[in-house]
Amino acid sequence: MMIFRIIRVELIKIRKRQAPWIMLGLFLISIAFYFLAVSSLADANPETTQADSMRLREGMRFPNGYDGLLQTTFRIGTILAVIFASLLTGSEYSWGTLRQVLSRGIPRTYFLVGKLVAIFFSLFIAMLITLFFGTGFMLAGDMIRGTIDFTLSDDFGWTITTDSLRVTMILIVYACIGFAASVITRSSAAGLGAGALFVFAEVLIFSALSILGGFWAELSHYAVYRLADDVLMANKFGQSSDFAGDWSFSPDWAAAILFLYIAILMVITFITFSRRDLKGAA
Amino acid sequence: MASTATQVKPIVSIRGLTKRFGKVTAVDQLDLDVYPEEVFGLLGPNGAGKSSLIGMILGLVRPNSGSITMFEIDALKNSRRALLDVGAIVEDPAFYPYLSGRDNLLALARIVGAKKAQCDDLLELVGLKQKGSQKYSTYSTGMRQRLGLASVLLNDPKVVILDEPTRGLDPAGANEFRDIVRDIAKTQGRSVLISSHILAEVEQTCDRVAIINKGKTLKQGPLEELLTHRGQSEFLVGDTAKAVSIAESIGFVAGTTGNESEIRVNVDVKDAASVNAALVMRGIDVMGIQPAKSDLESYFLELTASAEDQTES
Structure with missing residues (x-):
């Protein structure tokens, strides 16, 4: 089937491109840096109390360290997901390869679906790689401290799976934003700019709104970053309560609203792409 | 083809x-x-x-x-x-x-x-x-x-x-x-x-x-x-200057081509015979007659120019 062939080619293209590997490498370095930073804070900072040191060390041990690992993945990964999706989509415009492929009678929706599925799959793989390396960092730290312990709770497998999938889902939401921005602006640079602006501007705008109180504060609950935090409350490291100290959506409701947002965004993106002339500005 | x-x-x-x-x-x-x-x-x-x-x-x-x-x-x-x-x-x-x-x-x-x-x-x-x-x-x-x-x-x-x-x-x-x-x-x-x-x-x-x-x-x-067939014929003649004046005297627009041994006469191919007769009768040696071939460039310029004229008028 043509759609599967397109997905396969998209995955091959991602595998053979340097940029995704560089991004993943930088991300893994930042994860390693996180473990090192927390470790040095626990071990060397004179202002850290013994109780805090114990808590920090415990938080880095296997399997407790997954919370910190996933939280860091969420914080850094969202912007990387925007960059990744923007690059992958926008460069098809700047290189002219979009015209090349579509002039062979490939349906436009197939092309977009193929790219989206490849992006989602890549993020999933990136999450697996992150878990692999994160586990390595945790175990390495435990070995150095001589505190290695492989005792796991009964629900460990389920918990780590669902927690990772929730973070992957949030990364996919942000990748969709980068993807849509690139398709609509027809450029990786513009898409990247629009996606990144959204990520940063949204936080600033809705934080300002929440300060205004009343209706505006209520509105801030519907911001993507707030909803993402609400979803990750199920992972026990969401920060919704930190914003205004007021109510937040349940993780399920937040996920449903995010899904609705992305569905609307994708419909707009697909319609725009299907109706647009792919010449001149392309 | x-x-x-x-x-x-x-x-x-x-x-x-x-x-x-x-x-x-x-x-x-x-x-x-x-x-x-x-x-x-x-x-x-x-x-x-x-x-x-x-x-x-x-x-x-x-x-x-x-x-x-x-x-x-x-x-x-x-x-x-x-x-x-x-x-x-x-x-x-x-x-x-x-x-x-x-x-x-x-x-x-x-x-x-x-x-x-x-x-x-x-x-x-x-x-x-x-x-x-x-x-x-x-x-x-x-x-x-x-x-x-x-x-x-x-x-x-x-x-x-x-x-x-x-x-x-x-x-x-x-x-x-x-x-x-x-x-x-x-x-x-x-x-x-x-x-x-x-x-x-x-x-x-x-x-x-x-x-x-x-x-x-x-x-x-x-x-x-x-x-080809654009209303022009080419005559290969000995004396191009004389041939041009004869062709023009009988009502056809004529001119020499680049190699100075041919004249190009603005007539339909079917009228080429009467021009030929006039040239021969006045002592011009006609070595050959063929439909004139213009190059694509001149034809293209001619066409686009006339299209421009029509647009302006």
Whole structure:
């Protein structure tokens, strides 16, 4: 089937491109840096109390360290997901390869679906790689401290799976934003700019709104970053309560609203792409 | 060549095609037919509407009105089926710079469902077999065009569409590319639709030509027909100056051609006999008579100028 062939080619293209590997490498370095930073804070900072040191060390041990690992993945990964999706989509415009492929009678929706599925799959793989390396960092730290312990709770497998999938889902939401921005602006640079602006501007705008109180504060609950935090409350490291100290959506409701947002965004993106002339500005 | 055989059905048929970008009409009520196994040239200056027309044929640009039929399939309603047997380079060849030439070809082959082995054959055909593993970003313009041509031939298309294919090539490269294009049509039995603003290129490569300007077809037909039978005859004479004055004295406009041994008389071919008689009767040696052939450039300029005049009036 043509759609599967397109997905396969998209995955091959991602595998053979340097940029995704560089991004993943930088991300893994930042994860390693996180473990090192927390470790040095626990071990060397004179202002850290013994109780805090114990808590920090415990938080880095296997399997407790997954919370910190996933939280860091969420914080850094969202912007990387925007960059990744923007690059992958926008460069098809700047290189002219979009015209090349579509002039062979490939349906436009197939092309977009193929790219989206490849992006989602890549993020999933990136999450697996992150878990692999994160586990390595945790175990390495435990070995150095001589505190290695492989005792796991009964629900460990389920918990780590669902927690990772929730973070992957949030990364996919942000990748969709980068993807849509690139398709609509027809450029990786513009898409990247629009996606990144959204990520940063949204936080600033809705934080300002929440300060205004009343209706505006209520509105801030519907911001993507707030909803993402609400979803990750199920992972026990969401920060919704930190914003205004007021109510937040349940993780399920937040996920449903995010899904609705992305569905609307994708419909707009697909319609725009299907109706647009792919010449001149392309 | 099937061009003159009117009973042969066109493989691509365009009727009343119109495309407007805002207030600008890029293609205006354009009609066009491309027949099997011919090289068809779309000739027009920059901005004439050639690329927009090709974009519409390939489903990249949505026309405002008109129809495109390919292989008797309505290409506007079912572009996927209609384009199954079409290979094209739109504007410049476009590939992924981080992949090798071969990997680029393989990627496209996978999408269109072509066989992997065909990629190597095509790389050999366009002379890139040795450089196939090199990254596309390191390719010269000529190599990029060749790879573009190889990609076009994936899946054995019946129609090949090339938009300004020799743009950026040096004269030797352009000449070689034209030979390959003619080979594609003549020995491999494909139809080639080629757009160009280079008159010599069209003259050397194409069997039939459509001259378009400001989105309209000014003239369409076999190249030979366009360049001959245009109301002029050429007389090969001994004394050109005297021949000119005789021809003019009997009411025909005459002038010498470049080599000073021929005169060109503005008469229909059927009137050539009376001019010949007048010349012979007055002692001019007429060594030969033939329908005058103008070059495409002068014809093109003549056509576009008269179109400009009509627009202004």
